[in-house]
Amino acid sequence: MKNYFILASALALFISCKDNKQETSIKETSATIEKVEDSIAPFQDEMMDNAVIYEANIRQYSPEGSFKAFTKDIPKLKEMGVKILWVMPIYPISQVKKKSADGKFAEDIEDPKKREKILGSYYAISDYTEVNPEFGTKEDFRELVKTAHENDIYVILDWVPNHTGWDHVWIKEHPDxxxxxxxxxxxxxxxxxxxxxxxxxxxxxxxxxxxEMRKEMIADMLYWVKDENIDGFRCDVASNVPTDFWEQAIPQLRAQKNLFMLAEAWQPELMDNNLFDMVYGWDFHHEMNKIAQGELTAEAWEEKVKEIQDKYKEEHILMNFTSNHDENSWNGTVKERLKGGVETFAALAFTAPGMPLIYSGQEYDLNKRLRFFEKDTISKESRHMFSVYKKLGKLKNEDVALSGGENPASYEPLQTSSPKQVIAFKRKKGEESIIYIANVTDKEVEVSLNLDGDFQDYMNKNQTFTIKKNQKIKMLPWEYHILK
Structure with a gap:
């Protein structure tokens, strides 16, 4: 009997301890969940004013090509002023009609070693609510989102609403x-x-x-917002989808929480009526390429600015970029397209009206066309542009003279004696102003400006840069200055 009571007492003590541990564990879990939810402030429209956006190519970013490997480097994004992280599609890729670089389908390639290398396009999705095992697990993705939020970075997913892969469940169950x-x-x-x-x-x-398809599409998008805590979407070929779908979907998404919505499109109307927050600045992008290649002169920049000011409303935001996954893989590296002006045009993308984009690898001086359908790791040996983006990001984040959004900084072209070779403009808001001057040619130029005074040369350790009205200064090929 004594042994029975000892056993019963021990059992009760064990259950009590277990219950206490469970209770503590539940409290700790609740605290953790609460901490994750509170680790970043709810997204507000004014946060777009001075943000930098980063496009993450998980497959090519690291040798592992995984969520975990990328997550480790998220604090480096914060150093570059990144506020919005756009993650290329993370979903399982269709195994049917999986494409290779030469246009063949993997199933038609006889050599098993070659066939094995074909990973397919991120944009051929077989399931909108799962993750590609190539990148890791859903838990790994949750850790990526949590780490980004802890670093004050919002996460938007690349969404592909126009099409699916050929083995998506809808193909069999809902061919209509x-x-x-x-x-x-x-x-x-x-x-x-x-x-x-x-x-x-x-x-x-x-x-x-x-x-019915529309309803399922919206439900799949809502899953990532409600269950996985993401902060918005970059919508692939958004203009190929009827605008009335976005009018139907986006209010339902935003009913859950305020989101950042980026359209791979350029149509101004997609930013009206609280639909998309930002579209692609294709006009600026193409103009930079043409100027760098000598097809156009610097004068074309101001002509394009005027055209854009007429086309878009003052509060519309364009994404400025010198590269992205499509441009890099299909149209060439920044060095191929921008010649010696890679840094010059990166600075232009940060100082011109709009939100600047950094594509994976640009911070490590990426100088190769990344293979799109296969593994092709980004080298991180060179870091010159990392320090450049770090400075530019700090300036974009902190100086109201580069503000965009609903109350943007003004843009004023500056007269120069060399309008065909030099781009010069002033951004101003309140008492703050920033001047950008650049020789966008591969030849030395002498130029005078309608300016007078001593300025801080921001990218050159804030050394004094003196300009005297109508006095010529020498500018080396691709030389630029950001003056405060």
Whole structure:
């Protein structure tokens, strides 16, 4: 009997301790959840004014090509002033019609070693609510989001609403969700302007006339907002999707929490009525390439600025970029396109009206076209541009003279004696102003400006830079100054 009571007492003590541990564990878990939720302030529109956005190519960012490897470097993004992290599609990739660089499908390649290397396009999605095992687990992704939030960085997912991969569950269960030809066959996406195929034959075109498909698409987007705590979306080929879908979807998404929405598009109307917050600054991008290559002179920059001011509203935000995943893989590296002006045009992207983008690897002087369908790791041996982006990011974050958004800083072109060679302008808000001057040619130039005074040369250790009205100064090829 004595032994029974000893055993019973011990058992009660064990259960009590276990219950206490469980209670403590539950409290700790609750505290952790609360801490994660509170680790970043809710997104507000004014946060776009001085933000830098970073595009993460998880596959190519590290030798591992994983969420975990990328997460370790998130504090480095903060050093560059990054406030918004755009993660390229993280979803499982279709194994049917998985494409290779030469346009062949993996299943048609006989050599098993070559076939094994084909990883396929991020944009051929087989499941909108799972993660690509190539990158890790969903728990790994949650850690990425948590770490970004702890570093005051918002996370937006690359969303692909225009099409899916050929083994998406909808193909079998809901073929009516897709565009079909006269024979009732599902087709790949077509150019709405020409009615001809884009050539994206590794994906199937979604049919937005189908209201049930729209509902499922919105439900899948809501999953990432409600259950995975992401802060918005970059929407692939957003203008190929009917605008009335965005009018239907975005209010439902924003009913959960305020989100940042980026459209891969340029149409101004997509930013009206509280739809998208930002579109691509394609006009600026193409102009920079043409000026660097000598196809246009510096005068074309101001002409394009005027055109953009007429086209968009003052509060509209454009994303300024010298590279992104498409440009790098298909149209060339920044050195191929911008010649010796890589840093010059990076500074222009940060000081011109809009939000600047850094694409994975640019901070490490990326000088190769990353393979799109295969593993191709970014080298991190060179770090010159990291220090450049760090300075530019700090300036963009902290100086109201570079503000965008609803109350943007003003933009004023400055007269120079060499308008074909030199871009010069002033940004101003309140008492703060910043001047950008750049020789955007590969030849030395002498230039005078309609300015007079002593300025801080921000990128040159804030040394004094003196300009006397109408007195010529020498500028080396691609030389630029950001003056405060």
């Amino acid at each position: 969700y897709y565009t079909q030809n006269e024979k009732g066959e599902i087709i790949d996406p077509i150019n709405p302007e020409t009615g001809e195929a884009w050539g994206w034959d590794d994906v199937a075109d979604l049919n937005y006339d189908n209201q």
